[in-house]
Amino acid sequence: MRRKALQGRASVRTRRQVMAAAAGGCLLAADFWAPDPAAAQGRSPGKLKVIASFSILGDLVKNVGGDRLEVATLVGANGNAHVYAPSPADARKVADAAVVFVNGLGFEGWLDRLVKASGTKAAIIVATKGIEPLARAGEHDHGRSDPHAWQSIANARIYVANIRDALIAIDAAGKAYYEANAAAYLAKLDALERDVRDTIARIPSERRRVVTSHDAFGYFESAYGIHFTAPQGVSTEAEASARDVAAIISAIRQQKAAAVFLENITDPRLVRQIASETGAKIGGVLYSDALTDATGDATTYIDLIRHNVGQLASALAS
Amino acid sequence: MPYDFFVAPFAEFEFMRRALAGALALALGAGPIGVFLMLRRMSLVGDAMAHAILPGAAVGFLLSGLNLFAMTAGGLIAGFVVALLTGLVARATELKEDAALATFYLLSLALGVTIVSVKGTNVDLLHVLFGNVLALDDQTLLLIAANASISLLVLALIYRPLVLECVDPGFMRSVSRAGGPAHLAFLALVVINLVSGFHALGTLLAVGIMMLPAAIGRFWARDITLMIAIATASGIAAGYAGLLLSFHVGVASGPAIILVAGALYVISLLFGRVGGLLRQLFPGRHLEA
Numbered sequence: 024m025r026r027k028a029l030q031g032r033a034s035v036r037t038r039r040q041v042m043a044a045a046a047g048g049c050l051l052a053a054d055f056w057a058p059d060p061a062a063a064q065g066r067s068p069g070k071l072k073v074i075a076s077f078s079i080l081g082d083l084v085k086n087v088g089g090d091r092l093e094v095a096t097l098v099g100a101n102g103n104a105h106v107y108a109p110s111p112a113d114a115r116k117v118a119d120a121a122v123v124f125v126n127g128l129g130f131e132g133w134l135d136r137l138v139k140a141s142g143t144k145a146a147i148i149v150a151t152k153g154i155e156p157l158a159r160a161g162e163h164d165h166g167r168s169d170p171h172a173w174q175s176i177a178n179a180r181i182y183v184a185n186i187r188d189a190l191i192a193i194d195a196a197g198k199a200y201y202e203a204n205a206a207a208y209l210a211k212l213d214a215l216e217r218d219v220r221d222t223i224a225r226i227p228s229e230r231r232r233v234v235t236s237h238d239a240f241g242y243f244e245s246a247y248g249i250h251f252t253a254p255q256g257v258s259t260e261a262e263a264s265a266r267d268v269a270a271i272i273s274a275i276r277q278q279k280a281a282a283v284f285l286e287n288i289t290d291p292r293l294v295r296q297i298a299s300e301t302g303a304k305i306g307g308v309l310y311s312d313a314l315t316d317a318t319g320d321a322t323t324y325i326d327l328i329r330h331n332v333g334q335l336a337s338a339l340a341s
Numbered sequence: 342m343p344y345d346f347f348v349a350p351f352a353e354f355e356f357m358r359r360a361l362a363g364a365l366a367l368a369l370g371a372g373p374i375g376v377f378l379m380l381r382r383m384s385l386v387g388d389a390m391a392h393a394i395l396p397g398a399a400v401g402f403l404l405s406g407l408n409l410f411a412m413t414a415g416g417l418i419a420g421f422v423v424a425l426l427t428g429l430v431a432r433a434t435e436l437k438e439d440a441a442l443a444t445f446y447l448l449s450l451a452l453g454v455t456i457v458s459v460k461g462t463n464v465d466l467l468h469v470l471f472g473n474v475l476a477l478d479d480q481t482l483l484l485i486a487a488n489a490s491i492s493l494l495v496l497a498l499i500y501r502p503l504v505l506e507c508v509d510p511g512f513m514r515s516v517s518r519a520g521g522p523a524h525l526a527f528l529a530l531v532v533i534n535l536v537s538g539f540h541a542l543g544t545l546l547a548v549g550i551m552m553l554p555a556a557i558g559r560f561w562a563r564d565i566t567l568m569i570a571i572a573t574a575s576g577i578a579a580g581y582a583g584l585l586l587s588f589h590v591g592v593a594s595g596p597a598i599i600l601v602a603g604a605l606y607v608i609s610l611l612f613g614r615v616g617g618l619l620r621q622l623f624p625g626r627h628l629e630a
Contacts, residue, residue, distance in 0.1 A: 265587035265594050268475050269354055291407055292476035299478070300355045 071194050074120040076131045077104045078314040079173055080150055080182070082324045084124055086208040087186045091197045095120075097137075100316040104130060109137045117141040122193055124186060127151045130170035148189040150182045157241045171239040171311060175246035176216040176328065183209055215325055219332050223247050226339045230281040233335065234274045234303070237284075239311035249335060252278045263293060275301040282306045282338035306338035350588045356475050357584060363477045363485050363541045364580025364598060367550055370489035370534045372573030373496055375555030376565070377527060380507040384555075386442060387548045390528075391535050393423040393446040395544045396453015398536075403457060409480045413536055420532030423449050428525060472543040474584070474594045481540050488537040492530050499523040504565060542595040550576055553602040560613025575605050 070093040075081035081096035088094060097113050098104040104126075117123060118141040125131050127149035138147060156168035172178040187205040191198045223231070231249045238253035254270040275283055275297075284306040285294055298305045309331050310321045321327035351357045378387055397419025401411035423445045430445075431438035477485070496503070502523040505513040513520050538547025558572035583598030590597075611618050 263475065263593075264591045264597075265350070265357060265360070265475055265584060266589065266591035268356055269350065269588060272354060272356070290473050290476060292478065293473055296356050296359075296476045296478065 071122070071190075072120045073122040073124065073190075074116055074145070076123070076125045076134060077312070078102065079312075079324050079327065080124055080126055082314060083150070083173075083179065083182050083208075084186050086324075087183060087201055087205045088190055089200065089204050091194065091200060092190075098313065100314045100319070100322075102313050104312055107131075107133055109133055113137060114141040117145065118143045120145045122189060123147050124150055124189070126170055126172070128154075128156055128168050128170035128172060146189065146193060148185065150185050151178070152181075152185050154178050154181050157245060169239075169241045172242050173324070174240055174311070175242040176212050176219065177246060178242060179324065180209055180212055183212070211325060215328060219247060219328065222332050222336050223249060226336060229279075230339045232278045232280040233306070233339070234271060234278060234280040234283040235285075235309060237309065237311050240309070243331075249339075250278065252280065263290070268293065268297065271297055272301055275303045282335070284309050284334070284338070304338045307334045309334055346589070347585065350585065356477075357588065359477045359482060360474045360584050360594065361581060363474055363482055364550075364584065365577055366482075366486045366489040367534075367538055367541055368554065368573055368576030368580055370492035370530075371538065371547075371551040372554050372558075372576045373569045374492060374527075374530055374534050375551040375553075376558055376569050376572050377496075377503060377507065378531065379552065379555040379559060380565070384552055386439075387531060387535065387551050389442050389446040390420055390423070390531055391539070391544045391548045393449045394420040394532060394535055394539070396449050396456070398539060398544070399453050399457050409478075409484065409540070413484060413540075416536040416539065417532060419449055419453075420535065421529065424525070424528040424532060428528070472538075472540045472547075472595065474541045474598070475587075477541060485537040485541060488533045492534055495526055495530055499526050503527060507565075542598065546595045546599050549599040549602060550579070553599065553606050554579065557602070557606050557609045560609035560615055560617050563615055575602065579605060 071088070071091055072093050072095070073084060073088065075084045075094060075096045077098040078096050078100050081094055084092065085094045095116050097109065097116070098107045114137060117137060120143060123138065123143070123145045125134055125147060128151050138145075151170075151172050154172050156172070158168060173182065183205055187201050190201045194201075226249075228248075232252075233249060234252050234254065236253060238251070240249075240251040243249065244251050252274050254267075254274040271283070271285070274280070280301075280303055282304040283297065283301070285297070294305055297303075310327050314323065314327060315321045321330045351361055375387070378384055394416040397415035397417070398412045399415070400419075401408065401413070401415025404415075405411040423442070426445050427438060427442045430436055430441040434441075436444075499519075499522075502513065502517060502519040505517075506520050506523065510520070534551065535544070535547050538544075538550060541547075542550060554572040554576035555568075557575045558568040558570075561571050562568040579602035580598050583601040584594060586592060586601060587594040587597040609617065612620075614620065
């Protein structure tokens with residue numbers, strides 16, 4: 024937990040580069056101080072070691088791979104993959120892995136350097152292969168296409184198919200097993216998607232407008248027809264300025280948004296003020312880039328989607 | 342367009358109007374108080390008192406969250422206790438008032454931090470340290486306005502003894518016994534103005550909106566009435582310009598208000614008619630004639 028918190032805070036690009044370089048240099052040293060307890064304990068020889076770059080992808084891989092895999096994630100629960108700084112332990116995990124699953128679409132900008140530094144021979148599988156990428160709404164630090172493809176369940180199905188095919192290619196002996204797992208999970212995703220569509224259908228269409236401080240819901244928007252707006256420049260965790268607050272209020276008014284999700288404005292007085300000035304409802308937390316740890320309410324991908332849809336439904340219900 | 346720049350932010354957004362009203366009320370109360378603090382050479386007393394009320398507000402916050410009443414009551418109690426104890430010790434013992442205040446405010450601060458650390462997280466305390474002028478609800482606005490009104494009324498009542506004690510404490514003692522009560526009432530006003538200041542700007546900046554305008558006034562007037570008027574006006578100007586700065590440039594509002602006051606102070610320091618640096622370097626021409 025503590026290590027994750029430290030990594031999550033490291034947001035400076037140069038720091039990322041330094042860490043990646045250090046990852047290579049420390050590779051030998053890492054063997055001696057073995058800082059990762061999970062890798063040290065559960066090392067059963069028969070299992071295929073795979074890496075997923077972040078927690079949501081890790082959950083999908085686990086669901087397909089089941090008992091035949093030992094899945095590790097680089098950016099863990101509650102971590103922020105946008106500003107992640109890999110550690111020497113990560114380089115070691117990557118070096119040991121047979122397959123590395125990544126999201127692609129420019130989501131893990133730090134990954135190429137990590138792979139190089141680790142000298143791994145693992146196959147790098149891009150889980151979003153075959154997904155029609157959406158253009159990013161705002162300027163951000165990762166390319167032109169929006170990487171948050173998993174926010175649409177239809178895309179998650181493509182992730183699962185890609186994961187299944189990659190696992191079969193590596194581990195042909197488990198073909199039947201992977202296919203059965205993937206089929207079972209895809210059925211769950213189908214049920215999930217039906218629920219999501221039912222829930223959203225119950226929201227009056229004129230109320231399906233939300234203002235958030237994240238711009239991570241483009242795929243969700245295009246799949247399920249809830250319109251998200253993220254005012255520019257309101258993604259900072261510093262104290263909100265009058266300009267930030269004005270941008271949020273203008274966005275709510277322009278969009279006639281029925282609810283606003285402002286998890287990164289931590290001052291409850293300010294959130295209340297925005298609500299009272301606009302008449303918009305204040306929603307809870309929407310999870311975008313990571314699962315929560317065991318104490319949270321989005322420990323799996325399916326829970327995450329259910330949680331988000333539940334939050335949206337209760338905030339948008341008239 | 343000047344209208345778009347100077348007026349539209351307030352016309353369009355209610356939170357800006359509330360912030361402006363809050364800053365205005367704050368400047369009305371804090372201006373005169375700051376001038377008297379400065380004239381009585383108690384400029385740093387405001388700072389010490391702000392530290393003294395902080396633990397009270399923090400305890401109120403821990404007991405009932407961001408509750409206006411609890412935080413105000415906690416701040417007032419802590420501030421009054423420290424002010425009273427300071428006065429008692431200064432009058433009853435050899436210890437001077439500044440030393441007594443130093444001991445009590447440090448004790449109050451230590452006690453507050455201890456209580457907070459025993460109760461757990463101190464992350465949320467940031468909200469206490471830095472209030473938010475953009476988030477003034479009706480209650481908070483009423484509190485600030487009421488505090489400003491009380492301050493002005495009480496100041497009108499104790500104005501004479503207060504001025505006299507600033508100018509000639511020895512003479513004051515020889516003609517009247519109103520000095521002691523007036524002093525205590527004045528300290529109470531300092532406390533309630535700091536409490537309303539911390540709701541809007543936070544404890545640390547609350548002192549700024551009190552002392553910076555007073556120092557500005559000092560550079561432009563010798564007459565105490567005029568000094569108070571200038572201090573109040575520059576406090577209001579700083580509030581308005583600081584909010585505009587926060588709106589157009591996107592910096593946090595509380596610090597922006599204080600920084601504008603700081604800029605006004607530097608200008609006054611350089612160009613002020615009374616003891617400004619340039620005045621001292623180039624004395625007025627009328628003396629030569």
